[in-house]
Amino acid sequence: MTSLRIEHHPVLNFPERKIINFFFEDKQYQGFEGEPIAAALHAAGIRTLRRSPQKDRARGFFCAIGRCSSCIMEVDGQINIMTCITPLAEGMQVRMQKGHGVIKP
Numbered sequence: 001m002t003s004l005r006i007e008h009h010p011v012l013n014f015p016e017r018k019i020i021n022f023f024f025e026d027k028q029y030q031g032f033e034g035e036p037i038a039a040a041l042h043a044a045g046i047r048t049l050r051r052s053p054q055k056d057r058a059r060g061f062f063c064a065i066g067r068c069s070s071c072i073m074e075v076d077g078q079i080n081i082m083t084c085i086t087p088l089a090e091g092m093q094v095r096m097q098k099g100h101g102v103i104k105p
């Protein structure tokens with residue numbers, strides 16, 4: 001897996017984690033099961049998670065604790081999912097949310 005992850009650290013140990021597949025804008029990526037969706041995207045080099053509703057500005061990771069809504073995306077057809085606190089699961093379909101998103105029936 002090519003990524004921007006820290007894999008070796010002089011003080012911390014990282015436990016073995018299961019690698020799973022997920023999709024961002026229909027392209028397949030890999031991440032660790034249970035890690036935040038936004039973390040998996042960040043590790044894959046994806047920094048823009050959504051576009052702001054009024055000025056169409058790029059938004060990405062900001063607070064990373066579920067408080068600012070900067071990371072909201074469409075996940076498995078549901079809009080406004082805070083991807084910094086939502087665990088990654090096998091086969092997830094993740095899309096960039098433009099503006100307020102569109103509620104699908």
Ligand code: FES
Pocket residue numbers: 060061062063064065066067068069070071072082083084085
């Ligand atoms: S980055 Fe702030 S809610 Fe996700």
